[in-house]
Amino acid sequence: MLRIKISILILILFQTLLFGQGRLYEGPEDPAGDISEEREGYMNGNRVLLYFKNAGQIADIFRFGYNNPRDSKWPNNFSGTRMIDVGTLVVFSKVFVKNDSIPVTDLSEISSLRSQGQIDSMVFVQSGWIWNYDANYEGTIRWQFTPVKGYINPSQDYIAMSNKPDSWPIEGWPSRGFETKWPGEWNGRFGRGIQYADLESYFVFNDAQDLEKIVQRNDPEENLIVNGPRYHPRPGRFIGDINPDVTVQKGYPWGGLGLRVATRGFQWNNPEAKDIIFWEFDITNISDYDLPVSGFGYDIDMALGDEHSPDDDIGYFNKELDMVYVWDFDGIGVGGIIPGVFATAYLESPGLAYDNIDNDDDGLTDEKRDNQAGRIIGAYDNITNLSKFLDFYNLNEEDLKEHWEGDEDQDWSDGFDANGNGTYSYKNSEGLWVVEEGEFAGDDVGLDGVGPADINYNGPDEGECNHVPDFKEGEGCEPNFAVTDISESDMLGLTTFRLMSDIERSANNWFHADDESCYKFLNAHVFEEFTGGEPQRLGFAATSSTFPLYKGRTERISIALLHAYESLFEISSSGHPAKNLFLLKKTTQLIYEADYRFAQPPILPKLTATSTDGKVILTWDDASVKLTREPFLGNINDFEGYKLYRSTDKYFQDSEVITDNKGSKASKKPIFQCDKVDGIMGNADYGEVGGVEYYLGDDSGIRHYFIDDQVENGRTYYYALVAYDYGAPEIGDGLSPTENNITLELDSSEEIVRMGKNIAIVTPRQKAAGFEDPSITLDNTETIGNAKVQPIIFDYNEIKAGHKYKVKFSVDTLGYIKKNAKDRSKMDLVIVNNGMKVYDETEESRLIYSESPQIFPMQNILKRDDLTTLYLYGQTVAINTNFYRGEEIFSNSFDGIQLKMERMNGYFPYELSFRMSERGVNPEGSGWLVGDSEINIEPSFYEYYAFPYEYQIVFTNNTSAYTNRLNRKTGINNIEMSGSANYLFDKSFSFYVTNQTALALTGKLDTLEMVVEDLNGNGEYDMLEDKVLVGHVAIQTIGSQQLISWGGTVFGMDFRGVGSESELPKAGDIYKYDFSRPFTANDSITFTVNGAVNVDKNSLNADMDEIKVVPNPYVMTNSMEPAVANKFLNQRRRLMFTHIPSECDIRIYTSSGVLVDEIKVENEPSDGIVHWDLLSKEDLEIAAGMYIYHIKSKQTGKEKIGKFAVIK
Template identity: 45%
Template sequence: MRKTKFLILIISILISSNVYSQSRPYEGPDDPAGDIAAERTGWMNGNRVLMFYRNTTEIADHVSWFVNKWPNTLEGTKMHDGICLLLGARVFVENDSIPVTDPAEIASRTDLDTLYYCQSSYREHMDKNNAGTVEWGLYPVFGYFNEQSETPAMSNLPESWPPLGWPAAGNELIWPKEWNGRFGRGVTKADLECFFVVNDAQDQEYLGPNAPLKYFPRRIYGSDGTIISDLRIGDKKSDVTIQRGMPSGGIGIRVQVRGFQWSNPAVQDAIFWEYGIANVSEYDIPGMYFGMYTDNAVGGESSEGADDIAFFNKELNMCYSWDLDGIPVGGGKEPGVYGLAFLESPGVADDGEDNDNDGLTDEKRDNDATQKIGPYEGITNLADFLKFYSLKESDLKEHWDADEDQDWQDWNDANGNGKYDDGEEIGDDVGLDGVGPVDLNYFGPDADGTEANHKPDRKEGIAEPNFAETDVSESDMLGLTSFKYIFNWGRDFYGVGGDENLWHLHTEPTETNPQFAEAQMEPRNFVEQFASGVFELKKGQTERISMSELHAYENLAGLNSDTHDAPALFELKRIVQAIYETDYRFAQPPLMPTLVANPSDSKVYLSWDDRADKFTRESFAKNINDFEGYKLFRSTEPYFADPTIITDGYGTPTLKKAIYQCDLIDDKYGFANYGEINGIQYYLGNDKGITHSFIDNTVQNGRTYYYVLVAYDYGLPDRNISPSENIFVLEIDENEEIKRISKNVAIVQPHQLSAGYPSEGASIEGMTDAAQNINLQVDLFDPNKIKNGHTYKLKMNVVEFGHAETDTKIQSPYDIRYYNNEIQVYDVTMGDSLVYLETKNDVSGSNFDSLEAQGIVALTSEREIVTELFEGLRLRMKMPTVLPRINWDNTGWVDGSSAININLSQKYQYFPWHYEIIWNDPGVYDTTRTNLILKKLEDHQGYEIDKDNTLLDHKFNFHVINKTFLDSTGNYPKMDLIVQDVNENGVYDWKEDHILVGDSRYVERLKVTLWSGTIFSIDFRSVANEDQLPKPNDVYRLDFYRTFHHSDSLMFNVTGLTEELDEKKLAEDMDEIKVVPNPYVVTNTMEGAVANWQRNQKRQIMFTHIPAQCKISIFTLSGILVDEIEVNNSVSGRENSWDLNSEANGTVHWDLRSSEGLEIAAGYYLYHVESKKTGDVKIGKFAIIK
């Protein structure tokens, strides 16, 4: 408190006649007073910056190493001890409590009293009530999160959202069960967002009974201007837990906070915070500054004090700090650089100045569009405008008056019918809900008529894209006006409770208090503060401040040089600035897939859904689906240091190496030569094709593995933006226990099967010829979905695309050229019900190839076909061919031997069946059925044979059957035989003539049998003499590789899990019980890595092949009981949603501690394992060597 007795000489706030600079009622949500009971904590962990925050606006803390960390890996370190918001204000009152807000009146009077405020929420030096029990600062507001949730509202946690909807204007609730996006209903532009609201109603510093001056920000006035009452804490929400009944205090501000993170490699080391600060009081606030406060602790802070130094770069509006000696607390890798970039400041819309040098004077973010104006109207400096917005003069256009920067895109009503039609460009004219016709959550036009009305729309807190509240450039920003290093931050100095001191510090520069303190090169403990002010915040007005926390690894010598070089950090600041200037919009990854894992013996089965490849939309590219592929990462510790081995040009590990990757077959492969991140090009894959499952068989039983599946897109080459992939959340508490995981994460321990556990598998029950060549493998992925004992039938859809004989009257039923274009699986046990169908359109075509020469798309023979999962199963097969070819491996003599020649016809692909040439018993002959040659007859080479050179009534001592089919009598059909009289002598000469093998058809109308086509020919020219000709009952087989015909199928049976315990098998399996490792020496690979400074790794050994329900007793050699382990491996015994324990698990770990929690001594120990189901016992011993 301070009594003003002097004339204020300089007022930076001028009076404007513009209606939007005048006071008006606040039109946003009518919030209750903030409440300590509404306080929640959360973690921003959407990229490599791990950040704890409170929904009070306080970020991080000093109490633990775990409250902020960069990078969020085993090598990461703490970077600071906290960040908080500073909202400074100076108000004037007369007669001890009557506000005076008119700048001219304030300037002319000397009898006014002055009150100073700094509204904040921080761990120390806050103003409090006399009892010290209530802090007078910012408190979170109920209504903006689910009260049953432990966290504030987060975009990836629908259970944290308010169940009835989000507060809007007045008491309205909007958008239930959808994210309250900055850009509209359900719209998320970042990979991870948080959202909360605070206000300062609980600040009673100038409202207490002993306060000589009072300021009542929220009074209720009558129509005649008399005071009716004061709005009181609890009026809106009567169950408020603190200071109920006291007047609503502070200066009457409401702060809406959003945090943003992107996982794209370009910005994975940054986190954004945006604050929308509204004056909800009854008065204009004549003077304010907005600022931030950060307590440095790069690399952690030891008890001996900090050794940080810092520098402020005016050009970049960024301060950055580093550890002088590069040694973090607890040792380890040199910590990185911590930067804090100031991005957005309040706008001054009535001072007649172009504060941000964008060629526009006094632009605003809260003015409505009223009329269209010309291309140059509103621009006060054309050169500055074109430079600031990267435009050419030809880009200027007629625009709405409130769209000062001309970036709002109107709807293109292409056919002029006055309504939106599919395919038209809706632009930004999507209505106030921010959702347009091309969005997945579009339910129809906005009921309020704001969609497709050719006009940008807004109301308090909500606007269409690129307009008003959603367009950061539509503000004449004041910019950063103060930056300070603080060495004494107590309440009586420059801590958050030093209201008046902080006002003078940040708003009254002098020679001894310069606006910007550039360097702090003395290693010590300090805080940094920056601010923007002074400006007027009128009643009902909202202004903003935003900042970004940045991190990078830099060369310590460069940092400590005179120029304090930080090239990686500067590049990150450039990208961060670009994101800010595009209204916090950046390329987003595909939709997040859901990963499912099932552990088994020395392998892990992993599968995922197809949501990402089907439903992804990229708003930066007109909502096209730019999904490209999947990557699967694996680590043996939750920080994923194992796969993070791809380094950037500065040598910093940046990207993860996948253990499995699949991508679309779309000619987008190799390394992306755009959007390089410090020299890294993103690997797009090799056009492998999309699958949704993988078996990891390179794992060790008993070891914990962490899997992350990410979907990635193609990026935006025209904008030089690299591909983006999903974030993942693996939230860990201070004890390094898992608290929560995102749906694309799985935590798995492969294990031996428990003793007596029934086996599972699949067996082939029967198959036709073609099915024998596909080498079918049945993978049992999900034991809970497998239908025990069911029999399945695999078939392929057949598409015919040609015949050797086009005349249908004589066309053979076996004359068909075809391919397969579908996979079909039927559950025979359930009456041949179709349980799986796959076409080229279902899984991005990965199991199909396009054969351009034939003009077909068929099941591939180039790579293994892998189906999607169905009923817990996955099929793998390798088609031997797409179009028929001879199978030499299965062609030749079955019985007998002779040097006969088989000559394939050029049309054999129309008859690719299984043939057998069988020599008859003595005296048995087959006669040619064809009795008339009407059409051209071809030999095996395709040459025409004169009908005079054929012998039609010849008898043969052998016959040829087609073993692929059965005729109407149930027998294999016989093929027809014709002698080609090669030497034209009118008789059959076995040494010279050929025998044509084909089919023939009886034509009822003509009463004749006609030849249907030549398949192959037989000759005996290589046979030396008649004695070497085939003998009776000799059999020669001719076989072809081909795909499935209508008649082909493969039957297989599945044996799944049952609840029946095999007691005999249990007793046998218990003989295999082992302790691993044995002996235990210091450590083993089952003991996970830790990141805490104490490096207190948990020790453990494992018992294998144990019954799922058993009791293990551990004794010293002298018989003293050390510990007992009650084993209940079962689904019902799972401890959390990611626990995959089940009755199949035949392992259990022991922590090498006694029943009293003490570490055991080195030596020999006995174990006694007893099955709870059968009473079978196994006794053994193990050794511990420390």
Template identity: 50%
Template sequence: MKKLTSFAALLSGLLFLTGLWGQGRPYEGPDDPAGDIAAEREGYMTGNRVFLYFRNTTELSDWPREDVSRWPNTYEGTKMLDGVALLVGAKVYIKGDGDATTVDTIPTTDLLDIYTDPNTHTLYYLQTSYREEMDRDPTGTVEWGFYPVFGYFNENGEYPAMSNKPDSWPVGGWPAAGFTKKWPGEWDGRFGRGVRYADLETYFVVNDAQDQEYLGPEDFVRYYPRPGRYIGDLKPDVTIQRGKPWGGLGIRVETRGFQWNNPQARDAIFWEYTIANVSDYDIRDAAFGYWVDNAIGGDGANDELGFFDTQIDLAYSWDVNGLGAAGLTPGTMGFAYLESPGLPYDGIDNDEDGITDEKRDNVAQTLVGPTDGYSDLQQFLDVYKLTEEDLHEHWDADEDQDWEDGEDINGDGIYQISEYAGDDVGLDGVAPGDINYTGPDEGEGNHKPDFVEGVGSEPNFAWTDVSESDMVGLTSFRLFAVPSHSSDQHWFRGDESMWELIGIDSLEDYSGSITNLIEVFASGPFPLYQGQTERISMSELHSYDQLPGLNSEDHTAPALFELKRIVQVIYEKDYRFAQPPRMPTLTATEGDGEVILTWDDIADTKTRDPFVGNVNDFEGYKVYRSTDKKMSDPEIITDLYGTPTYKLPIYQCDLKDDIFGFTDFGLVNGVGYNLGTETGITHHFIDRSVQNGRTYYYAVVAYDYGAPDIGPGIAPSENNVVIELDENENVIGYGKNVAIVVPHPPAAGYIPPEIVPEDNPDLIGSGTYTAEILARGSLKPNHRYRLTFGLDTVATLSNYAHGLSYTNDSFTVFDEMDSSVVYHEDRDRYVGENIVYDDTLDYYALNRNGVATDVFDGIRLELDLPVETPIFDYAHSGWVVGSGDIHVTPTVRESNLLPWRYAIIFSSDPAAYTGQITNRSNVRDENDHRLSYTELLPGASVDFYVQNQSFVDSSGNYELMDIMVHDVNRNGVYDRFIDRVLVGPLTTNGRWGGTAFIIDFTNIDTLNYPRPGDQYQVDFKRPFWVTDTLRFTVHATDSVDESSLNDEMDRIKVVPNPYIATNAMEPALANASLNQRRRLIFTHIPAQCTIKIFTVSGVLVDEIQVDNPPDNGLVHWDLLTRENLEIAAGMYLYHVKSWRTGKEKLGKFAVIK
């Protein structure tokens, strides 16, 4: 920094700078009450492999707790952080009157006062929230720092607002401008109403109103940031310091944490702080920063080294010997400094992007030319990677030209789904086509970027655009050993000493010894005007890098540097990155030696990823299984460094879309992502490789196909798997795509539910079906279902309604309780190979090799369809009544267009039927040869008639088929044993419709001619017809057969027997206490019974009251006595008594420790 040695020069500079003030204005965002300790909540960031505890006070992690930070979040992970604090520092200047007996309270930003008036006072502030060394009130019970504000979370809940926990959101909506509310029931996203670009996000607000430093009765220099405002004036039930003046600096901080589970970003977590001056005054000198207390490897982390790379603004630390707590290998931890406050009024291009004094709170007023507004055009093009041809007319406040207007093609001022809305989507950030779109909102469709503080901003503009700020950059970095607690030097209660760390330019390399390190990053000093909002953001990064490189002179960390590159991409794209498909909901049903998994179709039907143009980029599903709560079992696919990187699924299915195999883009340390093998999509899986009594953790994840054309390529993203544990590794929550299951045998005497099909003798179709119960827990007892089919016509006969060849190209299942559709497949959406396409005849058909549905209401259907299109059925054609000699020949083409069930009924009347058709044109034989005029004998009479028994006419009678005699000997007379009878329909215009089949009695014994009353059936195998309806009912009584119960109790046994030290059914643990829960199981027990366990001498050890669901015949015992003591090794007896029948069973087992 330059010093002005001339007082005249100093005075001149002060007069110029003084002119810059007056930029302040009243804050226009939410009017929050004072923060309160009663609003404090704890949360966990679990959106990827970085596990981090936080409080909604801005404090991250904790010490000495162990369950607060872990990377990776597996049993191989270690603690990495003891704490992170947000630092907001400032110097406030108070005009003095020179009288030490009076109280001075008038703030000043006049540089003449500050630098020339000896009576001006300087007050130092450091606002934060941390576990130790905070400023406190005289009683020592109230910390003077940041406290969370009510209104930004569900006050009746236990968590801060989390994007994946709707019950953590404020019930009445989110605070907006002033005292208004917005968007009840939807997430208040950084980008708008319900908009979530990260896999997991948290959001909370704090202020510093409770800081009463310099406001005590003993203080003669006081700063009242909001005169006339008091703690409790907006929320009288505040629990601390009610009635005291609003203190501190008048700072409000919105905090957002982001995590992405994309393989390229899943080892990073982002924190963004939006800091506003809500006071009545400008703050002349402010600085924002972070305090990071490393804990690389966990407790005893006193062997850390660190380095700061000034080229990429990345500080990183590592364990020198690579040995963490419990002998685990800790990774490298980095902190990337991303966003810093802006200096929008100094006339300097501070961030060197070719734009001077850009702002994120200015309003778009004027359209300007492509090259207007740039102090250095070439520098702007270089920084934003543009060419001059990329520039266009733009709004003055959209300095970086990335806001995109929409295309209102029909000019009605409203974007239709078919029209491109661009960024012109209004203040709520929701566009037509989004799931939660309810119609145009303020600013939508006005072809102008919009922003209203406290309400919202359109994408790529103002608050949502990180580039629209003239950032000052990182000005201070210190890396030092944890300070001594014997003084307040470089601790938060030492406000002035902390200003020395964050308010003075100083980028220092660490040259100290190996120890437990503190990192401090900061930007400042800069002015924070009244009502002004500035940001600071950072990212915590983790990697496994080789120790020799880290400990070398260059401190190389290639994996961490690559992650920093991805982190920078996410930040520069305004915290927008590839999202996984929407998360499916998993349902698991335990069986005997099996687990049935089913999930919904929201991922493959409702996904829209704005990062790749708002398209549905869903590609497939994977199922993971583990026997440990951290899902470590499947994580066996390593990168080229040997680090576990991907999980190996036990099941995978993907779309048939020519996207398959391993990716060659977005590689994670050299390893691609498996996109599948073109199996087709299903929504269920049966795992039959499980052991009864063992606990299994399942997760289904949906994944997309990545973004190969964005930069060097973005790897496919999949849903995160979250199982929340407490410090004792008890499960306290898990994601909706996770299920925890213990397979078990059925209870003694259990009668399972069944599906009862209904007979339908009037079916036209030839197929059959089987209904199978897969997920008992999803069954709807006593519900009746109907199955119907859709048709695709292959070919038709003219002028005859039933002259067609067809296929089934769809089917639908209805729940007849409310006639709702519960399942449907068609050519646009089907499972696996259920529907096939014939490219020769251009038709779709249900697969005759078998159709198996997904699971609906706990049921799966299997359809057996013998044909795709109709064919003659020789097996089911023949005599129904009587017998005799007859020849029936189908035609090669026209039979398939008339594929019905026919009855040839013989009569004693020689003229039982007389042919109706006189026109002899276009009559064909069995080989599709056209018969000549002289070969046909119209109007002949025969002693039989033919019914089409598949259809009835308007009178309810079967349709009669017409006949035409093939006069073989051309004598003009019907000769029964020489001529042939062609059977076909009469068309609506009185012509021959086509030949269904031909009857003849040639070369037969006249004695074997059919007799009156004989009936011969001619039939075809057909797909189902539109009128075919198959019905079935679910009978699920969950009843018990008492006789079977008594018999099956003889099968009761203890597993394992003997019990030796441990067994696979006991849950896996990896905590420091190694307090594994012991267990053995009783199998095949009644669902309701009492089990008593005795020593061989008859002493009662424990008693178990079993009240299982009716189907569960398994119970665990923890090997503890009634006094909760561990049992001794030895032989034990058990006694089981059924509550229902009183049946008893005795047995024994051994325990060997």
């Protein structure tokens, strides 16, 4: 960033250009700020935890006290330390008045009046500093920035955050004047509901409550100044005239400079950005006057490692990067914890849009962030230095194009309206907005910033599809234009930087209460390193000044706070290299130059957990799969998979075991991961951070449940489910995949205040005494398909007792064994199941769950591109469908139920390498119904899968029980799929074969045809030596004649293993030969869910004999007790009673019979444990010794007495 020193003299030279650039302010008509609107918040969207208030202040050493880094912590886990004590935006200005109260804004006039001694000047320094600040006479009201009403939900206690819809203003966001907009949706930087960051905060404050230049100082009555210099930025406007409920200084004139500040904080959890916070400040002059001499900046006081007395911080300012970084001199913080390095990068500075100078050296002069589109101009128009322009914006000359005058950097992209109907979308028959074929909106999405490709699109709005970049103050702006485009400003750059110790600050009174000295400090136009020698507690100020802030106009600054671990040896050497910080600064710059657009994780999933005896059942929704859009990559759905983390501490510290190439903890190890079957797998060899590559999975397939059986009863577990994408390998060196953040907010006692919906907290436990689990009754399993479908109770907390369900299956026809219909048996059909639907019959057959080739869990369904070919019509043909796998698979859960499925589609030969024994046979359903002779049966090599039915071979004493009836004796394959010259026809048999399934399909049994394969070649059927081929026939009627031909071989059988004729099957013997087969479209399975029996009194009394105390003896501590990070908190002790009734009384006595404590247990009916905190009824710690417990059930009166020991 080019740094230019602007002096009053230069401003005077350009006075003719500058004069009259003010305009009417058209944004929200905010009331004066009020302390009743003050709220606190946390930026916790990545590894940085930062407390902030909605008046421009970050961190607060006084709010939480020393050595308790709950206001500024990195990383946000047990190993994190405090980084800063406080930070704040500072806006400083010098105003001029004549005749005590008449503002003068023309610099020429100011200079003239000053030479005549007829003008007074007053200095303002506006901030949110937490000590040595301006205040009223009694010191009870801070004369500082104060938050404005209308930007929070007043019934909540926190600042508006993108991840907390209940924090947003209920009636919508202030817009133009007194109008509001977008109720129920986030007021994003880029428009209605648009969230490009993982976490974004938004708040507005003004300086109306600063009466230091209006009220007499040192006056207990606080009367107005009537004689002497005074400044009224908005004459005729008063505190409380818009908001009569204002709680302080009501009726006083509007004070300060007349500033309005809209602030946004941004965080991303991408591995490359998870240690950064961005702050952006839009500062508007809403007063009646120009402010000709102004400056913006940031002031931070640091405390790395939480050390305050003595301190040992060292700092360095890198001018090339506009970044200051500070580290702990000895690398040891409070408690011996190693602190990281803290840095602040100065990003955006105010613009000088009317001085006819290219201040930011980008080849453009006087860009503006608040102008309108203007007219279309040529590709080279308004470029003052082509070489600089192309270099600054990374363009080639052929990239230049005709563009709108207000789009100075030529990056606004028009849409394509192919049919010229004035819109890019239409509403389909289902009421959904759909992009018109062949069209795209580009940046021409209208003032709300939402285009047809966005999830929350609800139709065209003002400016959409008009092919003009649009901006309307307070209402909205299209992307890559005006206020949304950081490049459309002729930035002044950083003009002052001062790194100093607290001692130096105090000695020079560089505090915000002393406006004069602080103004000089901030406006010094110097770059000063800390020169104090010995390491000390450090702070810094970075500012841009001076420039005119015209009335009605907005200027901006932005900063980034960066955190990293560095080698103490390297960073302390000459030049102070900080490799990790420098890489982080590259990411910072990338995000900033992309207008705060960066890779986002998928939509946050919702996790649900249920505890049972020795296991935890976890389920989640499919919002991440269906609703994810990545605006950074053109609104594609880049969802890739899920990772599930488990921890026994609230910071998920014990799951963070993956380290980077310097040994620092870098990421967590999941207990479960699943990903899409799309070939994107293994380590991402792009976007690595510290040598750590993101693991993308192994193409396991997606599912939405997990059962964790590696848990201990009584111990509390924290689970976090994150969805992740596959990153952006094609951008630069590649962007790493991004996953959802894990957000847990704790209070000072480390109790959870709020947590993300992707987090679940659960304690596994034994069942309560007398509790009987819910069950399922199968009502109908009479189906043609014979796969095993077993409904099981998955989560008894989610079941609906008494509900009846029906399962139906989707069927797809692949083809037939015989190509020509005339040669085809009526039973010849190759089908597969490729989906199912589950209906709740109790709720009017409402569809509650489905699977299809488009949506299915894990790898339940084989995708077409996974397959080879299928043998049909005597040749191999391509498979043209997807279908269920044959091995054991599970559905996702629905209403607390899961379907366990086996042999779906049987052993369907999607690969021709199947072993003979696997071909389609249902071994559990095959065998002798009557008899036990040796028989050898083999399915045909491929033709069987057109006939996967149940067959019975019936033996009689009639030698002509069946006679071959074929009169067309060609096209017969044996089981090896080859023809044979040794077929015998017109033979009779003492047995016959029936297709039992045909009865259900056609209403009558079907008797199969049999042909002898004459293995011994003697021309006769020898039952002990030859083989019989069994198959279906095709019957064709030609005139009065029936042509009976072979329809396909199902199986072959022989008795060659039989020793003698006496061992052959006897009359009345029946052999069942069954194939695994798909369900038909008419098949259905129904079942009913039976509720749990909350208390079975007989089993309750018996179960109470199993009551135990865990651990026994109690020795100092145990794994059930939660970890505590705050050293000022005591360990919370736990001892557990198991197998107790859900409603009972527990009394604990000393061995001498003194009552120590009493516990009234009123658990959920299934919950059979309770913890005791080892405190007496007086809340005192108990002594070591032997104790007696007495438990009495409230339901049955059953009692149990036992003992346990406590050893300290």
